[in-house]
Amino acid sequence: MMDTDTPLSPTSRRMQARIIEAVIDTVAEHGISATTLALVAQTAGVSQGVLVFHFRSKEGLLTATLRRQNAEYRDLWLQAQTKADPLDRVLALLRADYSPEICTRRTLALWFAFWGEAAARPVYRDLCEAAERDRAQAMEQAAHDLVAIYGGPDAGLLARAVDSMTDGLWLQMHLHGARMPRKRALEQALAHLRLLMPHLADRI
Amino acid sequence: MMDTDTPLSPTSRRMQARIIEAVIDTVAEHGISATTLALVAQTAGVSQGVLVFHFRSKEGLLTATLRRQNAEYRDLWLQAQTKADPLDRVLALLRADYSPEICTRRTLALWFAFWGEAAARPVYRDLCEAAERDRAQAMEQAAHDLVAIYGGPDAGLLARAVDSMTDGLWLQMHLHGARMPRKRALEQALAHLRLLMPHLADRI
DNA sequence: TAGAAATAACTGAGCGCTGAGTCAATTTTT
DNA sequence: AAAAATTGACTCAGCGCTCAGTTATTTCTA
Numbered sequence: 001m002m003d004t005d006t007p008l009s010p011t012s013r014r015m016q017a018r019i020i021e022a023v024i025d026t027v028a029e030h031g032i033s034a035t036t037l038a039l040v041a042q043t044a045g046v047s048q049g050v051l052v053f054h055f056r057s058k059e060g061l062l063t064a065t066l067r068r069q070n071a072e073y074r075d076l077w078l079q080a081q082t083k084a085d086p087l088d089r090v091l092a093l094l095r096a097d098y099s100p101e102i103c104t105r106r107t108l109a110l111w112f113a114f115w116g117e118a119a120a121r122p123v124y125r126d127l128c129e130a131a132e133r134d135r136a137q138a139m140e141q142a143a144h145d146l147v148a149i150y151g152g153p154d155a156g157l158l159a160r161a162v163d164s165m166t167d168g169l170w171l172q173m174h175l176h177g178a179r180m181p182r183k184r185a186l187e188q189a190l191a192h193l194r195l196l197m198p199h200l201a202d203r204i
Numbered sequence: 205m206m207d208t209d210t211p212l213s214p215t216s217r218r219m220q221a222r223i224i225e226a227v228i229d230t231v232a233e234h235g236i237s238a239t240t241l242a243l244v245a246q247t248a249g250v251s252q253g254v255l256v257f258h259f260r261s262k263e264g265l266l267t268a269t270l271r272r273q274n275a276e277y278r279d280l281w282l283q284a285q286t287k288a289d290p291l292d293r294v295l296a297l298l299r300a301d302y303s304p305e306i307c308t309r310r311t312l313a314l315w316f317a318f319w320g321e322a323a324a325r326p327v328y329r330d331l332c333e334a335a336e337r338d339r340a341q342a343m344e345q346a347a348h349d350l351v352a353i354y355g356g357p358d359a360g361l362l363a364r365a366v367d368s369m370t371d372g373l374w375l376q377m378h379l380h381g382a383r384m385p386r387k388r389a390l391e392q393a394l395a396h397l398r399l400l401m402p403h404l405a406d407r408i
Numbered sequence: 409t410a411g412a413a414a415t416a417a418c419t420g421a422g423c424g425c426t427g428a429g430t431c432a433a434t435t436t437t438t
Numbered sequence: 439a440a441a442a443a444t445t446g447a448c449t450c451a452g453c454g455c456t457c458a459g460t461t462a463t464t465t466c467t468a
Contacts, residue, residue, distance in 0.1 A: 009417090009464095012417075029323075030324050031323065031324030032236075033236050036454085037455080038452085038453080046419090047418065048419090048454090048455085049419055049456085050419075052456080053418070113320045115375065116235070116319060116320020117235045119232060119233075119312075119313035119317070119378065120233065120235030120313075160392060161365075164371070165365060165368045167371050174323065175322060175329060175332055176333060192365050196399060213438090215437070215443070240426085240428080241427080241428060242428090251444065253429090253431085253444065253445060256428085257443070258443095260429095261429075409468100410468095411466105412465105412468105413464105414466085415463080415464070416463070416464080417461080417462065419459085419460070420459100421456105421458100423454105423456080424453105424455095425454090426451105426452090427450100430447105430449075432446105432448105433444105433447105434443105434444080434445070436441100436444080437441080438439105438442080
């Protein structure tokens, strides 16, 4: 069990998913530093022992959570890759970052929690970095294709500008909460994109 | 002592500064969750008791550190406000965010550490939010003046785009470390600005 | 297919240890 | 000599993790 790729029994799979949900809730509400096995167990409605049984340690529990978070995020933006037209692809990638699944108090808090510990824990750093990089490459590819067809600024710069805007708006949503709702953030990101590509503004 | 505004003796002031330095080192290296009074005391080369004497609790110690961090950041960008020409002011504000003081492993790790805990601790959230807002307003004012004189895109959008780019690049520097050095980040921010204001590109 | 045997999943009391915070005693500053 | 600053041994609540025992699930056998 755990991080080997042994096929999990449905029972275990369900339990692990349930536990990870509880971890996310706990971290989002209390922060990583106040997340304890007892609290997670209580939130999940199971005994403390089962956490260790499935994830070996608190550390294992947190990295598993981060891994699942990464996978879920990846799944989300991979769907956006299916579009044929590069502008649609860029827009879909962008919209994915402002989807209701991502722009939750819960989810944003989780990302920032792990980013906050990333400097201290190489495991977190590597996982966060990898997720970020994969996504950035996808955007860069899409931007490259876009510029090749429609023209525009340097593709790399364009991609990074869009992604950076996202990080900034995520921070705003994370800190300001209700005063920067998802829809406003999305509208701002789109306005930014229009500014970067005035010649395609009518399609954005 | 502590957060009252009683004038501190030079002895206390020096000791508190020394302790806060140690907190920053400790948080940057081990993260908030692994920062203990013992570790901070050891790093500062003092006894554990003195931490409590000056800051009452671990919580007090951390909020004092955040407050000082805010103040230092504020001092830095306030200097940039002195410029007369609004373009110079925008550029100075931007450059401040990429100054060697800010773009340290240490400093970035500290910001992200507090942002990571912000969702769970209202005190941190409020402090981070306030700092962010003050700074954003300064940028918005400068952008507004700039657009009034030189023309360009919507001032608010411009300001937010610049600041968001910063947050994104801070995240990159934080996660990727050496692969995103300060100078490259600055160069990217400037290139982004040139894209947003082509008519002023030659002055950027 | 019923039921027994074997394995997997889970419980919760408990252990050792480390954390934050205390305080009487000591040193330093005023 | 009085006040302020500092020490470090101490407390004890709460942490991660263990493990003997229990329950659920799957596999085997007649």
